[in-house]
Amino acid sequence: MKKRLAECRVTVVGLGLMGASLCLDLSQHTLCREVRGVARRTDTVLDAFFAGAVDLATNDLYTGILGADIVILATPVRTIVHMLEELGPRLWPGTLVMDLGSTKQTICAAMDRLPPGLQPIGGHPMTGKETAGFQAAEPGLYRGAPWILTPLPRTSPEALDLARELVEAVGARPMVLEAERHDRLVASISHLPFLLASALVHAVADTGAQDPAVWELAAGGFRDTSRVAASDTRMFLDILMTNREAVLDQLERFGQHVAELRTLLANGDEEALQAKLAISQQARARWQGRGSGDQGIG
Amino acid sequence: MKKRLAECRVTVVGLGLMGASLCLDLSQHTLCREVRGVARRTDTVLDAFFAGAVDLATNDLYTGILGADIVILATPVRTIVHMLEELGPRLWPGTLVMDLGSTKQTICAAMDRLPPGLQPIGGHPMTGKETAGFQAAEPGLYRGAPWILTPLPRTSPEALDLARELVEAVGARPMVLEAERHDRLVASISHLPFLLASALVHAVADTGAQDPAVWELAAGGFRDTSRVAASDTRMFLDILMTNREAVLDQLERFGQHVAELRTLLANGDEEALQAKLAISQQARARWQGRGSGDQGIG
Numbered sequence: 001m002k003k004r005l006a007e008c009r010v011t012v013v014g015l016g017l018m019g020a021s022l023c024l025d026l027s028q029h030t031l032c033r034e035v036r037g038v039a040r041r042t043d044t045v046l047d048a049f050f051a052g053a054v055d056l057a058t059n060d061l062y063t064g065i066l067g068a069d070i071v072i073l074a075t076p077v078r079t080i081v082h083m084l085e086e087l088g089p090r091l092w093p094g095t096l097v098m099d100l101g102s103t104k105q106t107i108c109a110a111m112d113r114l115p116p117g118l119q120p121i122g123g124h125p126m127t128g129k130e131t132a133g134f135q136a137a138e139p140g141l142y143r144g145a146p147w148i149l150t151p152l153p154r155t156s157p158e159a160l161d162l163a164r165e166l167v168e169a170v171g172a173r174p175m176v177l178e179a180e181r182h183d184r185l186v187a188s189i190s191h192l193p194f195l196l197a198s199a200l201v202h203a204v205a206d207t208g209a210q211d212p213a214v215w216e217l218a219a220g221g222f223r224d225t226s227r228v229a230a231s232d233t234r235m236f237l238d239i240l241m242t243n244r245e246a247v248l249d250q251l252e253r254f255g256q257h258v259a260e261l262r263t264l265l266a267n268g269d270e271e272a273l274q275a276k277l278a279i280s281q282q283a284r285a286r287w288q289g290r291g292s293g294d295q296g297i298g
Numbered sequence: 299m300k301k302r303l304a305e306c307r308v309t310v311v312g313l314g315l316m317g318a319s320l321c322l323d324l325s326q327h328t329l330c331r332e333v334r335g336v337a338r339r340t341d342t343v344l345d346a347f348f349a350g351a352v353d354l355a356t357n358d359l360y361t362g363i364l365g366a367d368i369v370i371l372a373t374p375v376r377t378i379v380h381m382l383e384e385l386g387p388r389l390w391p392g393t394l395v396m397d398l399g400s401t402k403q404t405i406c407a408a409m410d411r412l413p414p415g416l417q418p419i420g421g422h423p424m425t426g427k428e429t430a431g432f433q434a435a436e437p438g439l440y441r442g443a444p445w446i447l448t449p450l451p452r453t454s455p456e457a458l459d460l461a462r463e464l465v466e467a468v469g470a471r472p473m474v475l476e477a478e479r480h481d482r483l484v485a486s487i488s489h490l491p492f493l494l495a496s497a498l499v500h501a502v503a504d505t506g507a508q509d510p511a512v513w514e515l516a517a518g519g520f521r522d523t524s525r526v527a528a529s530d531t532r533m534f535l536d537i538l539m540t541n542r543e544a545v546l547d548q549l550e551r552f553g554q555h556v557a558e559l560r561t562l563l564a565n566g567d568e569e570a571l572q573a574k575l576a577i578s579q580q581a582r583a584r585w586q587g588r589g590s591g592d593q594g595i596g
Contacts, residue, residue, distance in 0.1 A: 186515065193523035196498060199559060204487055211482070216473070224525045227523070229582045234572070248560065253504055253505075276496070283502075284525075
C-alpha cells in the first residue's frame with residue numbers, strides 16, 4: 001500500500017534552523033496533510049505556531065508523534081540516537097522515521113534497532129548556515145541542495161519512495177548513499193573545513209592578543225575561510241564524536257599538504273610551490289565551474 | 299605647495315582587478331584631472347580605453363607616466379619592486395609614487411631607494427576578490443574597505459595628505475601602519491587563510507581521487523572555506539615569497555591549534571574540545587558582530 005506525502009501527518013522533532021525551515025516549506029505549500037513541530041523550549045513552540053510554520057506545536061514528544069505517518073528527527077546527532085531508543089515502542093507500525101543528522105553511521109545503527117514494523121531511513125540535507133535556531137529558519141532553504149538518503153537493508157522501496165517525494169517536494173535533490181561512504185565524504189568537505197576554520201580563528205586571536213588591529217584589517221578572505229567556525233558547537237561536537245576516525249584521517253591528509261606547502265615556502269622552492277598552488281587553484285575553479293558553488297551550506 | 303587630487307594626472311600601472319577598478323572609480327566620478335592606464339597586453343589596453351576606464355591607455359610604460367603627478371603601481375609585488383628600480387630616474391620631481399601591493403616591507407625598501415625628489419608611500423587596500431584580471435574589475439570595489447598606507451620617513455606630510463585624499467575619494471578608509479606591522483598582520487588574516495584553503499582543496503582532491511562523489515556533496519562550507527584558493531597563484535607567490543618569515547610563524551601557530559584539536563578529538567576529550575571550539579565560535583561571532591564581516595576581500 002503506497003502512501004503519498006499529501007496524505008501524511010508529518011512531525012518534525014527539533015525546531016532549529018533545519019527542522020523549522022523544513023516545517024515552513026511543508027506548511028506554506030500544503031505539501032502534506034498536517035505538519036507538527038516538537039521543540040524543547042516553550043518559546044520555540046509558541047514562535048513556531050504563531051509563525052504558521054506548523055499546524056500543531058508542542059513540547060511533549062509523545063503528543064507530537066501520536067498518529068504521525070512520518071517522523072523527522074532534526075536535533076543534534078546524539079540526541080537523535082537517544083530519541084530513536086525512546087521513540088521506537090511508541091510509533092505506529094509503518095511509520096517512516098527520518099532524520100536530518102550530519103553523520104549517518106551511528107544514527108543508522110540506532111535506526112536498525114527500531115521495532116521491525118517501522119520504516120527507518122537516514123538523511124542529510126547538504127544545506128544550512130552558520131546561524132542556528134528557529135529565528136534563523138527560512139523557507140526555501142533546501143531548494144537545489146543535495147539531500148543524502150541512507151536507506152537500511154530493512155527499508156522498503158515504498159518508504160524510500162515516500163522519503164524521495166518529501167525531499168523533492170521541498171526542492172532538494174535526493175542522492176542515495178551508504179552511511180559509511182557518506183560519513184567519509186562529509187568528513188572531507190564539511191567536518192575538516194570546520195576544524196580548520198576553528199584553528200584559523202585561534203591563530204588570528206593569538207595575533208590579536210598582541211595587536212588587536214588584526215581584527216580591523218580582517219576582510220573577506222578571513223571572513224569566508226573562517227565562517228563555519230561560527231557554527232553551533234554543540235551540534236558540531238556530536239558530529240565530530242560520531243565521525244572520529246574519518247575526521248582524523250582527513251586531518252592527517254590535510255596536515256601533510258600544509259607541511260608540504262610549509263617546506264616549499266621555507267626552502268624558497270618557488271617553482272614547486274607555484275605548481276602546488278596551481279593544482280588547488282585549478283581544482284577549486286573547476287568545482288566552482290560545475291555550478292556546485294551555488295548551493296547552500298554543508 | 300599643496301596639491302589637490304582634482305589637479306592631478308594619475309597613472310595606474312597594471313590594469314588587473316585592483317588597478318582597473320581604481321581607474322573606473324577615478325574616471326566615473328571625475329576625481330582627478332586625467333586617468334591613464336598602463337597594461338602589458340594590448341587587449342587590456344584596448345578594453346580599458348573602450349570601457350571608459352581611462353582617458354589614455356598604453357602599453358608603453360614611459361608614455362604612461364610622462365607628466366604624471368601620481369603613479370600607482372598595481373601589479374604583483376615583485377613586479378612593483380622591479381618597476382620602482384626602472385622608473386625612478388624617469389619620474390618628475392615631486393611625483394607621488396603609490397602601490398597596491400599586498401606586502402609592504404620589500405616594496406617600501408625599494409621605494410626608499412627612489413631618487414630623493416620623489417614622494418613614495420606604500421599602500422594596501424583590504425579588498426579584492428578571487429577572480430583576477432581586467433574583466434573582473436568593477437566600480438565601487440574600494441568602498442568601505444580599509445586601505446593601509448605605509449609612509450616612509452622621507453614621505454612629506456603633503457604627500458601623505460594627497461594619498462589620503464585619493465583613498466577617501468574612492469570610498470575607502472585610510473589606516474596608517476608601519477610596513478613591518480602590516481606584513482605581520484596580513485600574514486595572519488590573509489596569507490594563512492590562502493595556504494589553508496589550498497591545503498584543504500588538496501585534501502578534498504585526494505578524497506575525490508578515490509570517490510568523485512565528494513565534489514557533488516561539497517556545499518557552502520567547503521565553498522567558503524576554500525574560496526581564496528582560487529586566487530591568482532602568480533600574485534600569491536610574490537606575496538608569500540616577500541613575507542616568508544611572518545607566514546611561516548603563522549603556519550606554526552595554526553599548526554599548534556590543529557594539533558591540539560586533533561589530540562582532543564582522538565582522545566575523546568569532549569569537554570575540552572567543546573571549550574576550544576566555543577572560544578573560536580565566540581571570537582568569530584564577535585568579529586562578525588563588529589560589522590567587519592561586511593567588507594570586501596583581503
